[in-house]
Amino acid sequence: MRLSAPIYQLKRRAKSLARNEKIALHKALDRIALEEGFAGWSLLSSRSAMDPPSKALLSRLVDGDLLLLGARPGHGKTLLGLNLLMDAVREGRRAIFYTLEYTEWEAMERIRSLDEGDHDIGDKLEIVTSDEISAGFVVKHLSGSPRGTVAVIDYLQILDQQRSKPPLPDQLLVLQEFARNTGVILGFISQIDRSFDPERNPVPGIGDIRLPNPIQLGIFSKACFLHDGAVRFQDVG
Template structure:
């Protein structure tokens, strides 16, 4: 089903409706969703996420690639990262999801939304609070070339003060990927300053980076917004 407007405009309509009629935002969102043909806003968002995740990134990746997956919240970046891992499993590869954001149960719910076979084709899920560059390198120390791992998400790798700065961790992971042929994907937040009116999808300049990362750290990127998916080569 084609939406009458991009998702960011529908969200804006919902916020205005909530303000004008003094109703909760979730009620306003559900009203907007019903006008679009969905029973609730969550169903509309889920449909959008499924649309984004339908794009397969795996054929465009080479051993040792560093992939950035960037989008604003609710636009499908986690789902497209999980879809990449599901495709890797189906291709006979090792696939690992390192997440500092979701529990194993929450991750499996998202996997089931993409693949009804669930655990049969699920990637390995790692939810340890200790996830960092060194943790990932140790965990994948014997992984064969072509292994695919996705880290969720880039901006909280150094949230704990006991962990090295983000730039150092990304440099370690880049060297590891080049040395071993493991493909590393990084789910990334996009800064609030991103303006969809200026560009249909974000770009590298829109990545939210409280701490700088090395120039040229990523070899590939995929940016998403309002159901549009744009993979690209960097450099």
């Protein structure tokens, strides 16, 4: 059964319904689900998760890829990055989440919410929260990793936030060479510029990346963009 709108929009509709009619959010979600032909929100959510984009994304990646994951806040880019890592774990790969945004506890909470009963999957995913995360740090930490290892960095625009770290373009060149030489796949969660207008284009693209410091976007080989539940895959380099 095809949904009338992406699940993100259905959730927003439910929140608006709950607010306008002063009812509990779970009741509003169930009402929306009934309108979509499901007995409850849990069944609708299960249906929407049957073919998650992370599995399609992992199948598109090859050893040595540099992947860009871009979306506006709240549209699922971190969720997609974590699901990609969990899919890698399920395939027996080494998977690492480097984050300059979350504490280890916060990251684990998000991962556990995605486990879907596979509680050991989240435990096999490595979480690195050091303030020292940079190209040199990542290269050293991943040294000796098998080909096909998947690492996601959260997030691109703050890799060089500390003045003690090299400029972002220099870091990306180091990481590109490392990925090519070792076969490690590196993903970068990225912000989208506020100028992005979904009325003109429903999903952002490579030109919508927020770049406080200029970089050569062709350094990335693949990209995936999200907005309101829609997903766009793109070959870049």
